[in-house]
Amino acid sequence: xxxxxxxxxxxxxxxxxxxxxxxxxxxxxxxxxxxxxxxxxxxxxxxxxxxxxxxxxxxxxxxxxxxxxxxxxxxxxxxxxxxxxxxxxxxxxxxxxxxxxxxxxxxxxxxxxxxxxxxxxxxxxxxxxxxxxxxxxxxxxxxxxxxxxxxxxxxxxxxxxxxxxxxxxxxxxxxxxxxxxxxxxxxxxxxxxxxxxxxxxxxxxxxxxxxxxxxxxxxxxxxxxxxxxxxxxxxxxxxxxxxxxxxxxxxxxxxxxxxxxx
Amino acid sequence: xxxxxxxxxxxxxxxxxxxxxxxxxxxxxxxxxxxxxxxxxxxxxxxxxxxxxxxxxxxxxxxxxxxxxxxxxxxxxxxxxxxxxxxxxxxxxxxxxxxxxxxxxxxxxxxxxxxxxxxxxxxxxxxxxxxxxxxxxxxxxxxxxxxxxxxxxxxxxxxxxxxxxxxxxxxxxxxxxxxxxxxxxxxxxxxxxxxxxxxxxxxxxxxxxxxxxxxxxxxxxxxxxxxxxxxxxxxxxxxxxxxxxxxxxxxxxxxxxxxxxxxxxxxxxxxxxxxxxxxxxxxxxxxxxxxxxxxxxxxxxxxxxxxxxxxxxxxxxxxxxxxxxxxxxxxxxxxxxxxxxxxxxxxxxxxxxxxxxxxxxxxxxxxxxxxxxxxxxxxxxxxxxxxxxxxxxxxxxxxxxxxxxxxxxxxxxxxxxxxxxxxxxxxxxxxxxxxxxxxxxxxxxxxxxxxxxxxxxxxxxxxxxxxxxxxxxxxxxxxxxxxxxxxxxxxxxxxxxxxxxxxxxxxxxxxxxxxxxxxxxxxxxxxxxxxxxxxxxxxxxxxxxxxxx
Numbered sequence: 001x002x003x004x005x006x007x008x009x010x011x012x013x014x015x016x017x018x019x020x021x022x023x024x025x026x027x028x029x030x031x032x033x034x035x036x037x038x039x040x041x042x043x044x045x046x047x048x049x050x051x052x053x054x055x056x057x058x059x060x061x062x063x064x065x066x067x068x069x070x071x072x073x074x075x076x077x078x079x080x081x082x083x084x085x086x087x088x089x090x091x092x093x094x095x096x097x098x099x100x101x102x103x104x105x106x107x108x109x110x111x112x113x114x115x116x117x118x119x120x121x122x123x124x125x126x127x128x129x130x131x132x133x134x135x136x137x138x139x140x141x142x143x144x145x146x147x148x149x150x151x152x153x154x155x156x157x158x159x160x161x162x163x164x165x166x167x168x169x170x171x172x173x174x175x176x177x178x179x180x181x182x183x184x185x186x187x188x189x190x191x192x193x194x195x196x197x198x199x200x201x202x203x204x205x206x207x208x209x210x211x212x213x214x215x216x217x218x219x220x221x222x223x224x225x226x227x228x229x230x231x232x233x234x235x236x237x238x239x240x241x242x243x244x245x246x247x248x249x250x251x252x253x254x255x256x257x258x259x260x261x262x
Numbered sequence: 263x264x265x266x267x268x269x270x271x272x273x274x275x276x277x278x279x280x281x282x283x284x285x286x287x288x289x290x291x292x293x294x295x296x297x298x299x300x301x302x303x304x305x306x307x308x309x310x311x312x313x314x315x316x317x318x319x320x321x322x323x324x325x326x327x328x329x330x331x332x333x334x335x336x337x338x339x340x341x342x343x344x345x346x347x348x349x350x351x352x353x354x355x356x357x358x359x360x361x362x363x364x365x366x367x368x369x370x371x372x373x374x375x376x377x378x379x380x381x382x383x384x385x386x387x388x389x390x391x392x393x394x395x396x397x398x399x400x401x402x403x404x405x406x407x408x409x410x411x412x413x414x415x416x417x418x419x420x421x422x423x424x425x426x427x428x429x430x431x432x433x434x435x436x437x438x439x440x441x442x443x444x445x446x447x448x449x450x451x452x453x454x455x456x457x458x459x460x461x462x463x464x465x466x467x468x469x470x471x472x473x474x475x476x477x478x479x480x481x482x483x484x485x486x487x488x489x490x491x492x493x494x495x496x497x498x499x500x501x502x503x504x505x506x507x508x509x510x511x512x513x514x515x516x517x518x519x520x521x522x523x524x525x526x527x528x529x530x531x532x533x534x535x536x537x538x539x540x541x542x543x544x545x546x547x548x549x550x551x552x553x554x555x556x557x558x559x560x561x562x563x564x565x566x567x568x569x570x571x572x573x574x575x576x577x578x579x580x581x582x583x584x585x586x587x588x589x590x591x592x593x594x595x596x597x598x599x600x601x602x603x604x605x606x607x608x609x610x611x612x613x614x615x616x617x618x619x620x621x622x623x624x625x626x627x628x629x630x631x632x633x634x635x636x637x638x639x640x641x642x643x644x645x646x647x648x649x650x651x652x653x654x655x656x657x658x659x660x661x662x663x664x665x666x667x668x669x670x671x672x673x674x675x676x677x678x679x680x681x682x683x684x685x686x687x688x689x690x691x692x693x694x695x696x697x698x699x700x701x702x703x704x705x706x707x708x709x710x711x712x713x714x715x716x717x718x719x720x721x722x723x724x725x726x727x728x729x730x731x732x733x734x735x736x737x738x739x740x741x742x743x744x745x746x747x748x749x750x751x752x753x754x755x756x757x758x759x760x761x762x763x764x765x766x767x768x769x770x771x772x773x774x775x776x777x778x779x780x781x782x783x784x785x786x787x788x789x790x791x792x793x794x795x796x797x798x799x800x801x802x803x804x805x806x807x808x809x810x811x
Binding site for chain 1: 563570571573574575577578581582585586645646647648649650651652653654655656657658659799802803806810
């Protein structure tokens, strides 16, 4: 039985009358590259926020690396890295200053922080503008910096909310390679993305959330087999996603209404 | 095949832009948090109406009297008043105005002449333009009532004056828009704006000291003003009143020339925008740039006595402080005020003619510094923005965050007080030892006592503020109330102790009492930190929601 990195039991989160996350039970094994999918407003970002301590659950529990988050928040946070929705950057610092701030907040010593910050800035191709404030970075540059900040302390679990959004193909390729290497070394990566091709290429296991509930979970092969059995043909992740999420047809746009465009 | 949109007339487009302005205003008020804005807007609207209508009567009366009494040359003053308001008001309002960049209209299928005309129409819908139009119409009625033969000239001059003003205002506005689109210039503008407001306080002392020198200089410069549009407009009306047709034509031609020159400049400016002027200052990475060699700073860490987390927060706060023009102003403001007060009161008191002693001025100035520098502490996460999430993602308790923030604030306060003390000693001399010690211990008591309250207020009533922005930049009403209450409370306690000392005839009593209170305050502060960490955990969602907007 593999070690479980992320585990939730009947995890729910409500905002007034709206139930954003509705009793989900997640199990992610250590070292997995895990894709968390869902349409807009399905509850992906809320789930990541609850898993990383940015939101408190309304009910249920979260265990990361066998530790209850609510009971040991500081110990758990030491082991995880997060690229949250909106990135959470301190925009009045330069890239280097921000990484050094984050490294020191995670308790790294000064020399290690400086060395890692410089190496990460080099890797992310952000080192050539040492005096530029983050406020003046492009969206893609900010995303890369947020990724650098999430890994500076060598986390055992990495939560990435839309990590490749706005990142150029060159940098995205290098990042994917880096993330692949991290999973080989045992880091668990929990990723949400709207780009299903990326998830299909990177992730070994996938969960799909729809209207706050988990509607599918398993390895890509398991999901493919399930759908292929129904349709009788080899399926892509996009087809799996559409067949699960768009089952009731409410999400499918009605093209005939836009006949004036065609 | 899809249908392609047909041509749209300029009038339709002007109406669409007017509708856009209205909807932006209306939708802005639909948010719950903007209900108070609506009430404020109603008050502002009533005040503005009184302002415009009242001055319309004044301009009518002015024009009527000047022409009736044969002082037609004084009409120039009225034109100068309108010109000044029309041009200066939008400049001051630029930072506070609606968040709409006019050039974004260029994504629609407009040709350059349409863009130009819509821009002028947009400019005429500004408050300053509408008010000025009302006043010009009133002046025209006043002039017509006083001297009907002046009316044709008045109509021509007012038309040219309106054209010239709206063009100049759009020209200046388009340059301001260009300047304010860049973060650095926007912040510089903000600093200049605040400094210019503060500088108004210097007018009286400068006039008092250098009035005799400045008056002849101003009188020598006055004739040159006759070449400016308001003087030309006044000159044209005066010529009409005296029946000098040539003078009217000449002054009107000069006004037309001004309008033509401004229109030319505005056309060039808009043509540049139309061709796709890039105002963004966003950096882009250059993949081919030489990689930097990873360097490690071997110098000893000056903050090594602190934990890494507290040191990181102190460093971050210091960087934010030096890059925040508004906070930077709060740093230099006390020193400016010390200089102003000590210069004004060192010779004589404004009411009693006696010099103010440092025994009074020293505690007063120190209290003022505390008042100014403590105010932002009541909303200390205001400038974090989305970065607030970094504190909650990191493995730290909020006691470290507060310690770092408070430590920097105390350091700044200490530096400010030392500088103010030096300035005061230079200008007036030092106070007596009992007053000196009592003031310092009172400050320790008041500051440390307020810090716990300020930290609690920051967690419970956060309000996002943005660097270099003036619009919508105000603290949470509750935080302001708490800050005010705390200042009154600590000020009241301090006053009672000082009064007690005087009543007992013991000059050292306040120093002893404040030292005891300061010690209690320090103990209370450290014991509050853990409780505040728990509050932060409870309030994190409110905090994140308020600051990540």
